[in-house]
Each structure stands twice: as C-alpha cells, then as structure tokens.
Amino acid sequence: MAITLNKVGIEIDGKVYQFYKLTFGFQRKLVEVQSNLNKLTTEIAKKHSIEPEAINESDKVPESDKLEIAKAGLKLQESLGSLFVNQDEIGILDNFDGDSLTELIEALK
Numbered sequence: 001m002a003i004t005l006n007k008v009g010i011e012i013d014g015k016v017y018q019f020y021k022l023t024f025g026f027q028r029k030l031v032e033v034q035s036n037l038n039k040l041t042t043e044i045a046k047k048h049s050i051e052p053e054a055i056n057e058s059d060k061v062p063e064s065d066k067l068e069i070a071k072a073g074l075k076l077q078e079s080l081g082s083l084f085v086n087q088d089e090i091g092i093l094d095n096f097d098g099d100s101l102t103e104l105i106e107a108l109k
Contacts, residue, residue, distance in 0.1 A: 018085035
C-alpha cells in the first residue's frame with residue numbers, strides 16, 4: 001500500500017509554488033508555533049511600551065529580546081519550509097511577514 005500526500009499549488013507574487021497540504025496534527029503544531037511567536041512579540045512590545053511592528057527598529061528593545069523573537073520566527077519558517085515540494089523554493093519565506101504567513105497557513109488547510 002502506498003500513501004500519497006495531497007499537494008496544492010499556491011500563487012505567490014505571480015509564481016505558483018507546490019506545497020504539501022497540512023495534516024491535522026501538523027496544522028495544530030504550526031498554529032501553536034505561530035501563536036507562541038505572536039504572544040512573545042506582543043509581550044516584548046508591551047514590556048517596552050512600543051508597537052509590535054517597531055520591535056526590530058527600536059533602541060528600547062535589547063538584542064536578547066530581538067534574538068528570541070527571531071528564533072521563534074525561524075521555527076515557524078522551518079516548519080513551513082518542510083511543506084515545500086521543491087525545497088529550493090523555501091527562500092520565498094524570507095519575504096513574508098506575520099500576516100503573509102497566516103494567509104499561507106490558511107491556504108494550506
């Protein structure tokens with residue numbers, strides 16, 4: 001017996017990328033990682049009295065906090081990267097922000 005994962009094509013900036021569809025367990029884990037990133041970002045922004053979008057440019061936020069957010073973002077990016085059929089195309093994720101990642105996750109459900 002052979003099991004084939006469902007694939008889906010998603011257009012990003014005019015190019016179609018092939019992804020594996022999310023399984024329920026993987027989807028739950030991905031949402032958990034994304035929620036942790038959002039929570040961490042919100043907490044750090046609140047702690048320094050700035051907007052979450054301003055964290056990377058703010059002098060109020062220590063490098064250790066910025067690094068913690070970057071690590072959480074990389075976990076999310078790595079998780080999504082494993083869904084690319086063509087692993088050479090993973091670099092497109094570098095151009096995504098939080099909203100774009102959420103949109104991609106929704107498209108893969």
